[in-house]
Amino acid sequence: TQTLHVLARVAPLGDRLVLALVEDRTHEIRVDEIRRDFVANVSHELKTPVGAMMLLAEAVEGASDDPEAVRRFAQGMQREGERLTRLVQEIIDLSRLQYDDPVQSPDPVEIDDVVSAAVDRSRVDAENRDIRLTTGGTKGLQVLGNEQQLVIAVGNLVENAVSYSPEGAKVSVGVRRRDDVVEISVTDQGYGIAEADLDRIFERFYRVDPARSRETGGTGLGLSIVKHIAASHGGDVKVWSVQGAGSTFTVRLPLHPYRPGQPSGVVSHA
Ligand code: ADP
Secondary structure, eight states: OOOOOOOOOEEEETTTEEEEOOOOOHHHHHHHHHHHHHHHHHHHHHHHHHHHHHHHHHHHHHTTTOHHHHHHHHHHHHHHHHHHHHHHHHHHHHHHHHTSSSOSSOEEEEHHHHHHHHHHHHHHHHHHTTOEEEEEEEOSOEEEEOHHHHHHHHHHHHHHHHHTSOTTOEEEEEEEEETTEEEEEEEEOSSOOOHHHHTTTTSTTOOSSHHHHHHTTOOSOHHHHHHHHHHHTTOEEEEEEETTTEEEEEEEEEBOOOOTTOOOOEEEEO
């Protein structure tokens, strides 16, 4: 909506001077709309796993003399429960982030620590699917911000790279400095994303393939969280992707001023 709400107070001062106070409320109205859409989406998203759990509970009741079926339905309930927990957690994360933009009381954060903590979050998933997870690039870089949030952002990208890749693929995380900017790139050889979807994947709850996202326990919120965190650190996130070949997501953050004596150089390690 492009409605422009104008509040004007005109006060003649002397013969000619006019003071006008103009307030543009377009932004406020847009934020309100986004909030309303978000609440509608959240209700829909919460109803899906709850509905599935209720159906599964009914199915368990009806299958009491078939232990194999009971086991399958119970596993399904557990899966939906995990999805629900994750969804609630991510909704809480998102709403917390809204109150921390720009990041309040930022600290110097070592990018090496962010990358290793982010990669650790996906190690088990990667091992289970025989995906080789490597890190490399420039060491010793720092940004100013909130370490926990940065781990969530890079962690979400690594998690997606693992989730949207076939078994046996490679995922790499690279760090490099470009002038006053740190670039953290997560590259996969996975399914890739069609050009038409590239603009939309950062929207809340947008999934290219809802069935696949559901299978991997996705909530559709991961990338919107990444985008939010990058922006509140004064940076951004970009994606390059070729369908069927893989994707690279790059978070760019303003570099914390270089500290003399700080080690720097290119080191590659698995
Ligand atoms: P989800 O929880 O579904 O993974 P995200 O917000 O993290 O939600 O991502 C949105 C959608 O973008 C995903 O559902 C998926 O379709 C697509 N996507 C994200 N990362 C990748 C990737 N590395 N490779 C292919 N598709 C991806």
